[in-house]
Amino acid sequence: MDLSPYLVEAADESTLPITPLGASQLNDWLAGQPSFVAAWVQSSGFTGKSGSHALVPGSDGPLARVLVGVDDIEDPWAFAGLPTALPRRRYRLDGDYDRRAAERAALGWLLGCYAFERYRKRDSAPASLVRPPAADRARVLRLAQATALTRDLINTPASDLGPEALGEAVRAEGKRYGGKTATIQGEQLLKRNYPAIHAVGRAAAQEPRLVDLRWNNGDGPQLTIVGKGVTFDTGGLDLKSSAGMKLMKKDMGGAAHALALAKLVMDAELPVSLRLLIPAVENSVSADAFRPQDVIQTRKGKTVEIGNTDAEGRLVLADALAEAERDAPELLIDFATLTGAARVALGPDVPVLFSNDDGLADRLARAAASERDPLWRLPLHEDYRSWLDSKVADLVNVPDNSFGGAITAALFLREFVPANTAWAHYDLMAWNQSAKPGRPQGGEAMALRATFAAVQSWLAEREG
The missing domain is CATH 3.40.630.10 (Zn peptidases)
Incomplete structure (x- = not known):
């Protein structure tokens, strides 16, 4: 299976940020957000548990951000569940990452896109990730x-x-x-x-x-x-x-x-x-x-x-x-x-x-x-x-x-x-x-x- 289409070089007008948060970071992050965002996240039940995620709307209603629970930013599987769980579009990681963390995130994303399709095609394609700036695309691929x-x-x-x-x-x-x-x-x-x-x-x-x-x-x-x-x-x-x-x-x-x-x-x-x-x-x-x-x-x-x-x-x-x-x-x-x-x-x-x-x-x-x-x-x-x-x-x-x-x-x-x-x-x-x-x-x-x-x-x- 060719995984290269799911790690892209450029964002487009539909690209959304993904914000990783551990359980201990969530309250501090919510404190800096508009009240409707805090209310939405709290009512969704998102607690920052590793592997969980929450879709966050903007003030005008459409999806504006994704929160994902991440305990360890260098865990190669931290983002692996997202490509098939999120609406199909482009996403980018919110924040600065060193090379190791950026490449682990990109690798986990790509492996989360894998499916064995020789005999049966999946119902829908996974979402794509914009290459984190510190990641070497060739090495990840x-x-x-x-x-x-x-x-x-x-x-x-x-x-x-x-x-x-x-x-x-x-x-x-x-x-x-x-x-x-x-x-x-x-x-x-x-x-x-x-x-x-x-x-x-x-x-x-x-x-x-x-x-x-x-x-x-x-x-x-x-x-x-x-x-x-x-x-x-x-x-x-x-x-x-x-x-x-x-x-x-x-x-x-x-x-x-x-x-x-x-x-x-x-x-x-x-x-x-x-x-x-x-x-x-x-x-x-x-x-x-x-x-x-x-x-x-x-x-x-x-x-x-x-x-x-x-x-x-x-x-x-x-x-x-x-x-x-x-x-x-x-x-x-x-x-x-x-x-x-x-x-x-x-x-x-x-x-x-x-x-x-x-x-x-x-x-x-x-x-x-x-x-x-x-x-x-x-x-x-x-x-x-x-x-x-x-x-x-x-x-x-x-x-x-x-x-x-x-x-x-x-x-x-x-x-x-x-x-x-x-x-x-x-x-x-x-x-x-x-x-x-x-x-x-x-x-x-x-x-x-x-x-x-x-x-x-x-x-x-x-x-x-």
Whole structure:
């Protein structure tokens, strides 16, 4: 979805001010207003409660101002409920804002304008905001459009977003910024040594593939991003229940995040050599499906005994992470909707972060706090590594016990991470279970803004 029409450069004759007020500020503001305004606001029941708003008429009757309850002016969601709640017209923020507050307000406004409209158009368009003077429009739109891309991809069902269409989405973004995309698919995966990707996806009607986007801007460091692209996950022969399968169109949410982060890097023209790797498969059931207790090969040479065919995401990521070693990246980041255990640990809204580098993890945590984009680190607890031992292969893809599932999945992935590479792994939900202002039910970008800010910080430190 294109959100740019909802952040405009100029006011018009119909533009109205929006005045943010906390509950503690309301009485002082009312004291400076005409008596009819104070009477109107008080009779409307507006108290300055966060997220509430009031429409205030002028002396001649027509709407003259909007009041909105805001406790924290830097909260990116403070204004997110207004675009669809207010009459359709242009609005401007009343008062002076520094860059951070202005851009948070504009970003929240744009994300409040988002709707997934591929199959059904909304009844009316949202209202528009005049760009606050301190806000960099390009920077705000960059974050908003990357979030919209993530949401659109996750919300699209597998009938229209299989491995082929996911690959085309990567190709389209690469072309937009002058990148080059290559695809290895079907039997070529075996010939070129990506056996785990092939094993997981071979049962589906659409061939499995590895989508590989490269983009370079100067002689900067190598940044490689990997995203789990399971466009639908039945669980394979270890078939999910109908309830467990219901949201599995979102199992490519890691790929959506990875592509969105790559888009942010390219759009901002960061000085890096960028590589994006998306193993795109559908985990289906057919006569050719891989089976429990099969032993599959991987690109790295390690063999894996299959304990459960529903733990397929870590298998396709294993080959992609091993491929990343070819470029000796300084920074390697992967995103995946990998385990229910991560959701049990932290709930649906907080992505789990694993990292083999304390400095990188600290940088991501600081960015998450600064950007109001939460994440939480869990440990790569070494004592659990033995749970991945197999009697017939180098590894099992799942332990026999159900403890620490997010940790054991991350430990499995670590087996395929290039040596001496700073690595961050996200295990995330990528889905809003219920709607909040600016965050409709459905696909969601999680830790995306934080990760992009951390990448920018990393580059600035290297250059500085």
